[in-house]
Amino acid sequence: MLKIKIKKLPHANDLPLPKHMTDHSAGADLIAAVEKEEIIKPGEYKLIPTGISIEIPQGFEGSVRPRSGLALKYGVTLLNTPGTIDADYRGEVSVIMINHGQKDFVVVRGERIAQLVISKYEKVEFDESKELGDTQRSSGGFGHTGR
Numbered sequence: 442m443l444k445i446k447i448k449k450l451p452h453a454n455d456l457p458l459p460k461h462m463t464d465h466s467a468g469a470d471l472i473a474a475v476e477k478e479e480i481i482k483p484g485e486y487k488l489i490p491t492g493i494s495i496e497i498p499q500g501f502e503g504s505v506r507p508r509s510g511l512a513l514k515y516g517v518t519l520l521n522t523p524g525t526i527d528a529d530y531r532g533e534v535s536v537i538m539i540n541h542g543q544k545d546f547v548v549v550r551g552e553r554i555a556q557l558v559i560s561k562y563e564k565v566e567f568d569e570s571k572e573l574g575d576t577q578r579s580s581g582g583f584g585h586t587g588r
């Protein structure tokens with residue numbers, strides 16, 4: 442199992458660390474480290490702190506993703522999804538929440554607001570070419586196979 446170093450920031454000392462809620466959960470839940478309730482009005486977005494910094498090993502990245510329950514029940518999701526946390530970033534992990542719902546959404550301290558998935562990636566080098574290999578799909582794009 443990969444171990445990730447995590448640092449709690451002073452404004453999150455009383456909050457739990459990110460946690461996988463089931464044995465097979467890909468994402469660990471991130472917690473809102475707001476000092477007081479934050480109200481996100483319909484159509485509005487706000488940067489919400491999680492109170493942690495992490496040390497991701499080289500060759501890995503963190504993807505910050507929305508929680509499906511918040512999206513379904515309240516119309517709340519994340520902008521810049523997935524948000525990428527690079528291995529050399531050591532600042533506070535924060536999420537940009539947006540309210541697509543019809544009612545105010547209240548973010549409370551300690552609420553699970555997003556998921557963090559750690560993934561391995563390959564570093565690539567781009568090699569310019571005048572030709573690309575042909576495939577059955579070729580340049581067929583958005584919706585080319587129908588509904």
